[in-house]
Amino acid sequence: MKPRICVFALLLCLAASVAAVSQEMPMFRWENFTTANGLPNDHVFCVLVDDARVWVGTEDGLALYESGAWKVFRPKDGLAHQAVLSLALDHRTGDLWVGTMGGLSRVSAGRIDTFTQLNSGLSNDIVYGVGVQGDFVWTATAAGASRRNTRTGQWALFNERNTPMYEIWTYAVSPAEDKVYYAVWGGGVLEYDTKTEHWKDYNDPDGETEMVLMKDQGLIHEITTSVSYVDKILWVATYFGASRYDGRYWHNFLQKDSGLPSNFMSQVKGVDGDRAWFSTDKGLAYYDGANWAVYRPALDTHKPEMLVRDADGHVTSVPVETAPAHNYVLAVDFQGDDLWVATAKGLSHGIRVQTATHAAKAGAAVSKTN
Amino acid sequence: MRPVLRIPEWCKVAAKVVPIAALLLAGAIARPSSSQAGSQLERYLSPIEMVMSPHGRRLFVVCEGTDEVRVVDTQSARVVASVPVGHEPRGIVASSDGRQLYVTNSWTDNVSVIDAATLKVTATLRTGAEPTGIVLDRSGQMLYVANRLSDDISVIDVKTGHEIKRLLAGRGASYLALSPDGKWIYGTHIYPNAGTFQAQPKSEITVIDTARQVVVARRPLVNAAGVFHVALSADGKLGVATQLRPKNLIPLAHVEHGWVFGDSLSLFGADIDGTVQIPIDELDRYYSRPWGVAITPDKSRIFVTTSGSDSVSVIGVPKLMASVRARGHSITNDLSASADYVEARMPVGREPRGLLFSPDARRLYVVNRLDDNISVIDTNRNKVISTIDLGGPKTVNALRRGERTFYKSDYAFQGQFGCANCHLDATIDGLQWDLEPDGFGKDIVDNRLLEELSGTEPFKWNGGNPDLPTECGPRVEKYFFRSQSYSPEELTDLVTFVFSLRYRPNRERLPNGELTPAQERGKAIFERTKYKNKKAIPEGNQCAFCHNGPKYTNRQQLDVGTGKPTDRSPLIDVPQLSNVVYSGPFLHDGSAQSLEEIWTVFNPKDKHGVTNDLTKDELNDLIEYLKTL
Numbered sequence: 001m002k003p004r005i006c007v008f009a010l011l012l013c014l015a016a017s018v019a020a021v022s023q024e025m026p027m028f029r030w031e032n033f034t035t036a037n038g039l040p041n042d043h044v045f046c047v048l049v050d051d052a053r054v055w056v057g058t059e060d061g062l063a064l065y066e067s068g069a070w071k072v073f074r075p076k077d078g079l080a081h082q083a084v085l086s087l088a089l090d091h092r093t094g095d096l097w098v099g100t101m102g103g104l105s106r107v108s109a110g111r112i113d114t115f116t117q118l119n120s121g122l123s124n125d126i127v128y129g130v131g132v133q134g135d136f137v138w139t140a141t142a143a144g145a146s147r148r149n150t151r152t153g154q155w156a157l158f159n160e161r162n163t164p165m166y167e168i169w170t171y172a173v174s175p176a177e178d179k180v181y182y183a184v185w186g187g188g189v190l191e192y193d194t195k196t197e198h199w200k201d202y203n204d205p206d207g208e209t210e211m212v213l214m215k216d217q218g219l220i221h222e223i224t225t226s227v228s229y230v231d232k233i234l235w236v237a238t239y240f241g242a243s244r245y246d247g248r249y250w251h252n253f254l255q256k257d258s259g260l261p262s263n264f265m266s267q268v269k270g271v272d273g274d275r276a277w278f279s280t281d282k283g284l285a286y287y288d289g290a291n292w293a294v295y296r297p298a299l300d301t302h303k304p305e306m307l308v309r310d311a312d313g314h315v316t317s318v319p320v321e322t323a324p325a326h327n328y329v330l331a332v333d334f335q336g337d338d339l340w341v342a343t344a345k346g347l348s349h350g351i352r353v354q355t356a357t358h359a360a361k362a363g364a365a366v367s368k369t370n
Numbered sequence: 371m372r373p374v375l376r377i378p379e380w381c382k383v384a385a386k387v388v389p390i391a392a393l394l395l396a397g398a399i400a401r402p403s404s405s406q407a408g409s410q411l412e413r414y415l416s417p418i419e420m421v422m423s424p425h426g427r428r429l430f431v432v433c434e435g436t437d438e439v440r441v442v443d444t445q446s447a448r449v450v451a452s453v454p455v456g457h458e459p460r461g462i463v464a465s466s467d468g469r470q471l472y473v474t475n476s477w478t479d480n481v482s483v484i485d486a487a488t489l490k491v492t493a494t495l496r497t498g499a500e501p502t503g504i505v506l507d508r509s510g511q512m513l514y515v516a517n518r519l520s521d522d523i524s525v526i527d528v529k530t531g532h533e534i535k536r537l538l539a540g541r542g543a544s545y546l547a548l549s550p551d552g553k554w555i556y557g558t559h560i561y562p563n564a565g566t567f568q569a570q571p572k573s574e575i576t577v578i579d580t581a582r583q584v585v586v587a588r589r590p591l592v593n594a595a596g597v598f599h600v601a602l603s604a605d606g607k608l609g610v611a612t613q614l615r616p617k618n619l620i621p622l623a624h625v626e627h628g629w630v631f632g633d634s635l636s637l638f639g640a641d642i643d644g645t646v647q648i649p650i651d652e653l654d655r656y657y658s659r660p661w662g663v664a665i666t667p668d669k670s671r672i673f674v675t676t677s678g679s680d681s682v683s684v685i686g687v688p689k690l691m692a693s694v695r696a697r698g699h700s701i702t703n704d705l706s707a708s709a710d711y712v713e714a715r716m717p718v719g720r721e722p723r724g725l726l727f728s729p730d731a732r733r734l735y736v737v738n739r740l741d742d743n744i745s746v747i748d749t750n751r752n753k754v755i756s757t758i759d760l761g762g763p764k765t766v767n768a769l770r771r772g773e774r775t776f777y778k779s780d781y782a783f784q785g786q787f788g789c790a791n792c793h794l795d796a797t798i799d800g801l802q803w804d805l806e807p808d809g810f811g812k813d814i815v816d817n818r819l820l821e822e823l824s825g826t827e828p829f830k831w832n833g834g835n836p837d838l839p840t841e842c843g844p845r846v847e848k849y850f851f852r853s854q855s856y857s858p859e860e861l862t863d864l865v866t867f868v869f870s871l872r873y874r875p876n877r878e879r880l881p882n883g884e885l886t887p888a889q890e891r892g893k894a895i896f897e898r899t900k901y902k903n904k905k906a907i908p909e910g911n912q913c914a915f916c917h918n919g920p921k922y923t924n925r926q927q928l929d930v931g932t933g934k935p936t937d938r939s940p941l942i943d944v945p946q947l948s949n950v951v952y953s954g955p956f957l958h959d960g961s962a963q964s965l966e967e968i969w970t971v972f973n974p975k976d977k978h979g980v981t982n983d984l985t986k987d988e989l990n991d992l993i994e995y996l997k998t999l
Binding site: 094106110150151152154 | 498535963
């Protein structure tokens with residue numbers, strides 16, 4: 001075989017493999033919501049899926065999307081504050097916990113009760129994060145972590161006096177059965193072991209604020225914005241890259257050596273131990289354990305764009321006709337195969353497109369379960 | 371219309387004891403002596419609820435006073451057995467096959483499971499605090515228990531006996547009813563939900579989807595405070611809840627001008643567009659504290675026990691529907707409306723509570739709590755045809771007499787209300803009242819607990835009444851009842867009863883009596899004598915200086931900065947703190963919605979104890995300790 005032919009064949013194989021990877025990555029048709037079609041405010045901080053209902057936290061109220069219609073809750077309805085920063089669902093009771101700029105609200109079948117630092121044991125009224133774990137509601141506030149026992153009404157506060165938290169600006173919380181993780185803005189990650197009731201902190205081992213001197217040796221950066229604990233794997237988002245921790249080894253993701261479109265992240269949400277979604281300021285990114293996909297309006301033309309990067313670092317652009325409402329993405333949640341995405345300028349519903357590969361996989365899954 | 375004053379039978383007795391009354395009212399006897407209390411060791415049954423076996427052969431009667439379930443053979447009308455259960459049982463439900471009975475024990479926070487054949491308790495299931503109403507879902511797999519003190523509903527897996535979750539209910543969650551199709555459970559609550567200061571009370575009917583075991587709706591009951599039993603018609607289209615509608619935001623001068631408490635029903639369901647409240651009172655006669663409710667299987671009539679008026683009201687459903695349709699929602703405050711649909715009033719025993727039909731609905735059984743018996747009513751004739759004696763003590767001692775006085779509404783003008791209207795089940799009502807005839811919005815007062823009052827004198831929020839006979843006597847007569855008040859003997863009995871009310875168990879304490887680390891830290895803050903900078907705190911600003919002694923009061927009147935411009939005096943009587951956690955809202959006028967607000971909102975100058983040097987953690991610790999008192 002002549003060398004020229006070999007190179008051509010190699011390129012063909014490469015193109016085929018990239019095309020295959022592109023087929024593997026989830027594709028969506030995006031429907032976007034703004035104030036023009038019922039969203040109370042275009043600045044969307046958070047989104048939470050509750051079966052067929054979608055709760056959306058905006059700068060001007062909590063919105064509920066149900067059966068094609070919007071309902072909005074504001075302070076006049078009993079909500080703690082109009083700016084809704086975080087949401088969590090108690091799956092056992094159906095109660096929704098809402099973190100706002102003015103306290104923590106519980107929405108229970110239409111009734112709203114509010115907890116503030118004046119009328120309850122809540123540590124601070126700016127509630128960046130909230131999570132439910134059994135009888136406990138955990139909150140990440142601007143002055144440490146708070147935990148409310150919903151059966152007894154008791155509050156516990158966790159801050160620099162009783163944890164290794166040297167910064168008290170907690171930003172997000174991810175509770176699971178055995179652990180609770182906090183993203184502490186400027187203070188790394190805090191881990192609470194529910195069995196031993198002990199706290200442990202994870203910090204950037206090189207201590208550098210903007211440089212990565214020791215990659216994969218620990219948390220990528222101290223300025224953490226989000227944690228996601230799933231299948232005993234910890235995913236961490238920071239302003240300077242992402243991290244994955246399996247309890248023994250760390251792996252760091254940077255824009256320069258991964259498919260992340262930006263190191264600046266507002267949220268990471270793990271699907272399982274291998275897969276995760278990253279909300280960055282330059283688009284929504286998906287990682288399947290080897291390959292990456294980015295969904296956004298192109299940064300220059302603002303036309304819909306989907307980029308796929310395979311495990312070897314080859315990037316291809318997949319033709320798409322729609323994209324999320326904005327490339328500044330703050331949060332994401334799952335509705336079956338669909339996605340709901342909070343952006344700086346609108347809410348997006350990613351409706352999963354059935355590609356041939358996806359359909360084949362779905363069929364295989366069905367026959368396996370049968 | 372000129373109001374008609376009823377002269378109760380006790381007036382004849384009262385005439386004989388006037389000299390004693392003079393002594394009492396002069397304060398010569400501030401507290402009842404043991405001889406006045408009589409044979410206080412008598413344990414009255416105080417039957418409160420019941421269920422019937424599937425074929426109507428047996429009645430199982432929950433006796434709150436003796437911690438048992440008495441079993442009545444309906445044919446012989448005799449008690450045939452008794453089953454001891456937990457402390458202060460309050461609710462009961464039977465499995466659909468009648469083989470199991472489930473009884474809520476309100477002071478031991480559990481459910482006794484009784485085998486109906488062997489009449490043995492076979493299991494005890496944990497619940498939330500103060501379990502009251504109870505229902506079983508149609509599958510017989512899940513128990514739902516309304517917890518009055520934890521304001522929630524326990525969902526218990528019958529198979530494992532474990533409580534799997536709690537659903538948020540209204541404050542004072544009390545009674546539950548399962549829809550005939552088994553899909554929904556409706557819950558009521560006896561205290562209004564927390565709201566803003568001096569706002570109309572808000573209550574709700576909590577609707578649970580039994581398939582998902584979650585709350586799916588809350589039907590608002592505007593201006594209702596004190597919602598009791600709820601029942602569904604056999605077709606599931608009509609729901610009825612008994613309730614009170616208080617006028618607590620305007621002075622009680624309005625006793626003579628109109629109702630202070632409206633006794634009413636909330637109607638809901640497919641037969642009604644939304645929720646409609648209807649009065650059961652008449653223009654010059656009140657039927658106080660509607661409690662139990664039952665709808666005939668053919669949906670022709672509603673039977674309601676009115677526990678303060680010792681009677682049962684019978685409401686014709688077709689007439690009621692016609693009246694509601696004709697009058698619309700304006701019916702809510704129209705006391706003349708009841709003439710449209712109330713078909714009969716039947717006197718029964720003292721303080722009737724639970725009621726139920728025989729399987730053929732030809733008989734209605736009404737349990738009379740303060741007579742220890744059951745009235746049997748012929749539902750065709752609307753007439754009491756017999757009384758089943760449950761076998762309680764035959765003598766009536768001072769405690770029982772006092773209790774009857776406490777619960778009876780005949781003393782107030784037109785029989786409008788009794789002590790138990792505000793002190794529901796001898797507790798609180800969660801409301802703030804404008805009690806005095808001094809103008810609108812003056813001297814607003816919050817309802818306090820009545821537990822263990824002995825040794826906490828003086829009374830009234832500003833310490834204006836030196837003893838309980840004064841508090842319950844002239845004050846009640848002048849400001850509340852606007853009618854004949856108690857005879858001296860009755861007053862003494864009433865005071866005896868009120869002083870007998872014990873602390874309910876405090877659920878904030880650890881079972882072994884020790885304090886949690888947070889409570890220990892809070893105790894140190896409560897007892898501290900120095901600021902954090904080591905400077906001495908003036909005695910009057912130390913928590914434990916004023917709140918001292920076994921009941922945490924030095925019985926003084928002090929200005930702690932919580933008086934309002936609308937109060938005649940800034941001096942507040944130092945309240946006892948035992949079980950204070952259960953008495954919200956707080957402060958003398960109820961302006962603090964939570965314990966935290968007492969210090970975060972109403973203590974800017976540290977006059978009500980030094981707290982402004984505390985961190986949020988430390989304030990939380992202080993509150994955790996206060997909750998244990």
